[in-house]
Amino acid sequence: xxxxxxxxxxxxxxxxxxxxxxxxxxxxxxxxxxxxxxxxxxxxxxxxxxxxxxxxxxxxxxxxxxxxxxxxxxxxxxxxxxxxxxxxxxxxxxxxxxxxxxxxxxxxxxxxxxxxxxxxxxxxxxxxxxxxxxxxxxxxxxxxxxxxxxxxxxxxxxxxxxxxxxxxxxxxxxxxxxxxxxxxxxxxxxxxxxxxxxxxxxxxxxxxxxxxxxxxxxxxxxxxxxxxxxxxxxxxxxxxxxxxxxxxxxxxxxxxxxxxxxxxxxxxxxxxxxxxxxxxxxxxxxxxxxxxxxxxxxxxxxxxxxxxxxxxxxxxxxxxxxxxxxxxxxxxxxxxxxxxxxxxxxxxxxxxxxxxxxxxxxxxxxxxxxxxxxxxxx
Amino acid sequence: xxxxxxxxxxxxxxxxxxxxxxxxxxxxxxxxxxxxxxxxxxxxxxxxxxxxxxxxxxxxxxxxxxxxxxxxxxxxxxxxxxxxxxxxxxxxxxxxxxxxxxxxxxxxxxxxxxxxxxxxxxxxxxxxxxxxxxxxxxxxxxxxxxxxxxxxxxxxxxxxxxxxxxxxxxxxxxxxxxxxxxxxxxxxxxxxxxxxxxxxxxxxxxxxxxxxxxxxxxxxxxxxxxxxxxxxxxxxxxxxxxxxxxxxxxxxxxxxxxxxxxxxxxxxxxxxxxxxxxxxxxxxxxxxxxxxxxxxxxxxxxxxxxxxxxxxxxxxxxxxxxxxxxxxxxxxxxxxxxxxxxxxxxxxxxxxxxxxxxxxxxxxxxxxxxxxxxxxxx
Numbered sequence: 001x002x003x004x005x006x007x008x009x010x011x012x013x014x015x016x017x018x019x020x021x022x023x024x025x026x027x028x029x030x031x032x033x034x035x036x037x038x039x040x041x042x043x044x045x046x047x048x049x050x051x052x053x054x055x056x057x058x059x060x061x062x063x064x065x066x067x068x069x070x071x072x073x074x075x076x077x078x079x080x081x082x083x084x085x086x087x088x089x090x091x092x093x094x095x096x097x098x099x100x101x102x103x104x105x106x107x108x109x110x111x112x113x114x115x116x117x118x119x120x121x122x123x124x125x126x127x128x129x130x131x132x133x134x135x136x137x138x139x140x141x142x143x144x145x146x147x148x149x150x151x152x153x154x155x156x157x158x159x160x161x162x163x164x165x166x167x168x169x170x171x172x173x174x175x176x177x178x179x180x181x182x183x184x185x186x187x188x189x190x191x192x193x194x195x196x197x198x199x200x201x202x203x204x205x206x207x208x209x210x211x212x213x214x215x216x217x218x219x220x221x222x223x224x225x226x227x228x229x230x231x232x233x234x235x236x237x238x239x240x241x242x243x244x245x246x247x248x249x250x251x252x253x254x255x256x257x258x259x260x261x262x263x264x265x266x267x268x269x270x271x272x273x274x275x276x277x278x279x280x281x282x283x284x285x286x287x288x289x290x291x292x293x294x295x296x297x298x299x300x301x302x303x304x305x306x307x308x309x310x311x312x313x314x315x316x317x318x319x320x321x322x323x324x325x326x327x328x329x330x331x332x333x334x335x336x337x338x339x340x341x342x343x344x345x346x347x348x349x350x351x352x353x354x355x356x357x358x359x360x361x362x363x364x365x366x367x368x369x370x371x372x373x374x375x376x377x378x
Numbered sequence: 379x380x381x382x383x384x385x386x387x388x389x390x391x392x393x394x395x396x397x398x399x400x401x402x403x404x405x406x407x408x409x410x411x412x413x414x415x416x417x418x419x420x421x422x423x424x425x426x427x428x429x430x431x432x433x434x435x436x437x438x439x440x441x442x443x444x445x446x447x448x449x450x451x452x453x454x455x456x457x458x459x460x461x462x463x464x465x466x467x468x469x470x471x472x473x474x475x476x477x478x479x480x481x482x483x484x485x486x487x488x489x490x491x492x493x494x495x496x497x498x499x500x501x502x503x504x505x506x507x508x509x510x511x512x513x514x515x516x517x518x519x520x521x522x523x524x525x526x527x528x529x530x531x532x533x534x535x536x537x538x539x540x541x542x543x544x545x546x547x548x549x550x551x552x553x554x555x556x557x558x559x560x561x562x563x564x565x566x567x568x569x570x571x572x573x574x575x576x577x578x579x580x581x582x583x584x585x586x587x588x589x590x591x592x593x594x595x596x597x598x599x600x601x602x603x604x605x606x607x608x609x610x611x612x613x614x615x616x617x618x619x620x621x622x623x624x625x626x627x628x629x630x631x632x633x634x635x636x637x638x639x640x641x642x643x644x645x646x647x648x649x650x651x652x653x654x655x656x657x658x659x660x661x662x663x664x665x666x667x668x669x670x671x672x673x674x675x676x677x678x679x680x681x682x683x684x685x686x687x688x689x690x691x692x693x694x695x696x697x698x699x700x701x702x703x704x705x706x707x708x709x710x711x712x713x714x715x716x717x718x719x720x721x722x723x724x725x726x727x728x729x730x731x732x733x734x735x736x737x738x739x740x741x742x743x744x745x746x747x748x749x750x751x752x753x754x755x756x
Contacts, residue, residue, distance in 0.1 A: 004466070041694055088385070088717070338487060376735065
């Protein structure tokens with residue numbers, strides 16, 4: 001099938017870039033001597049997770065129990081649910097474990113750890129729990145130097161094999177944009193998480209797994225002593241935010257939105273396209289970065305960046321395409337006639353991908369096979 | 379079913395507010411003497427569209443041909459597709475018409491009108507086309523005073539019954555926040571669209587339908603002389619953006635996201651909840667308004683607003699709940715213990731609703747019946 005046979009907007013994946021992103025990350029992890037557990041929240045796509053595992057990934061990371069259910073149903077068993085567990089979700093987690101899923105859950109408070117142990121005792125079902133560590137102050141996790149870390153460890157260790165390790169995510173890496181700063185944060189993420197593991201072990205508690213990662217730190221770490229595995233998600237597609245962070249170029253971005261020009265406002269230099277925020281998502285992640293891409297970078301239908309043209313505005317099903325610094329004397333109507341197909345690179349691939357029920361795999365401007373489905377919801 | 383039996387995050391609809399919003403708008407339109415054609419892009423939900431029609435709505439407005447297909451399959455035939463038509467989409471539109479759908483399409487350029495007529499001639503299939511008018515410069519449409527308007531009219535009128543009317547959407551109403559400014563824009567929307575209709579008629583062209591509307595202008599118009607129908611979408615749920623515009627209060631907002639507290643960062647005064655941007659959407663529509671609600675206004679589980687507490691940050695599946703101007707000495711952990719259920723009012727109901735495969739209808743904190751599905755994609 002040709003691109004011009006697709007109804008727009010449509011989510012395209014450049015298969016050459018996808019495969020390169022998967023291979024490059026896996027090889028980096030192999031060289032660093034750690035296991036790799038990709039975060040599949042980016043794609044929510046069975047076929048892509050299977051490609052990551054085929055390349056060498058050991059297990060996956062998920063952000064919802066629905067992801068755990070879906071990927072387990074597809075035959076992937078080693079799953080880390082990387083959002084703090086609370087009591088109402090234990091029943092579903094227990095069901096997955098009883099069906100054979102090697103599910104790991106996380107906790108970062110005495111309350112959560114106690115709730116997990118209480119459920120275990122009532123239902124005679126063991127959970128494997130990793131303690132979430134805060135290594136950069138951006139969100140969740142317990143301070144690696146705190147007494148609370150040991151308190152959580154002791155609560156979990158009331159049951160043999162429950163305490164499975166520590167994990168962290170230095171999400172503040174998204175706010176950086178120099179190799180030096182990224183390397184420093186990667187080392188901070190590593191050293192503080194390893195420190196938490198060592199404190200647990202020094203207290204006589206088991207801590208076999210030390211799991212860290214974010215796409216920017218995974219691609220910046222110089223050494224990973226004491227770490228057993230790394231997690232990363234968005235690297236599989238990359239996006240404009242990651243390009244601004246400096247860990248990819250726009251030529252590495254595998255996800256784009258195919259759109260069609262549907263009209264113009266000539267006086268304003270606007271072309272109106274049929275990819276609005278429902279297609280691109282409302283993510284304006286590049287707004288505070290060194291280069292603001294509006295709602296996305298315009299490319300021609302082959303995927304080649306058209307410098308200086310962005311989606312400067314978006315309504316639900318309308319996007320406004322314009323030159324950011326108008327200097328081109330050519331009329332917008334003749335440059336982008338009604339019916340022209342274009343691709344738009346997204347600010348944030350996790351958010352843009354989530355707007356679509358399926359991806360079209362593309363190579364050399366040919367659509368390969370039927371659409372590959374992805375799921376959503378909870 | 380009780381709310382505490384729902385897996386979170388979940389989209390809730392307060393059925394009392396929903397029904398009141400539907401009735402109030404319909405009664406307003408009845409008094410103004412115009413037909414009402416709700417925009418169903420907000421809900422993408424058959425049951426809610428049927429409730430709008432039961433209240434008196436005449437037909438619906440859609441933003442995608444998938445919406446047209448889905449609602450037509452559910453028995454709703456009178457459909458306006460309110461996004462500029464382009465050649466590649468004519469085949470699907472034609473299929474719907476051949477199956478009996480009274481689909482109206484729109485055009486705002488000579489190119490689009492010509493493409494529609496060309497398709498009609500080749501396939502011997504008549505379309506009903508309304509010309510999109512630009513009445514506020516915010517997006518699409520042809521200038522009501524332009525020669526192009528008449529040129530488009532003459533092209534469409536080559537085929538009898540093709541030219542069905544004019545339509546406009548004063549979307550810049552979202553940027554206003556005083557009754558006087560809203561009334562002025564509503565009158566501008568009305569008068570310029572009526573002017574376009576009169577110019578077409580003066581040129582000997584038919585223009586039976588004059589369709590205008592946005593939620594803020596529909597709720598602000600003082601008289602609608604010359605208008606045959608009004609369109610509005612978000613009024614059915616309302617949201618924080620509309621509250622800032624001044625056309626509803628937070629007590630009218632029918633859509634909320636049920637969430638659970640999963641952790642804390644006590645030193646920062648944060649509670650972490652399981653509604654991140656995947657649940658709330660990335661829409662930050664209140665950012666530039668008089669009151670910035672972050673990613674949403676926190677309410678207790680009954681739906682009562684907890685003043686001063688917002689979702690101040692969001693990652694994919696984590697939301698950060700905090701007091702905006704910390705003045706409350708109570709510890710965040712004791713105020714919102716792990717496991718606490720809360721509701722969050724959304725900035726933009728169209729964007730937040732789109733993140734969920736289904737809504738739960740709620741009355742007096744009871745979940746009424748099974749989840750009501752909504753669709754997505756194109």
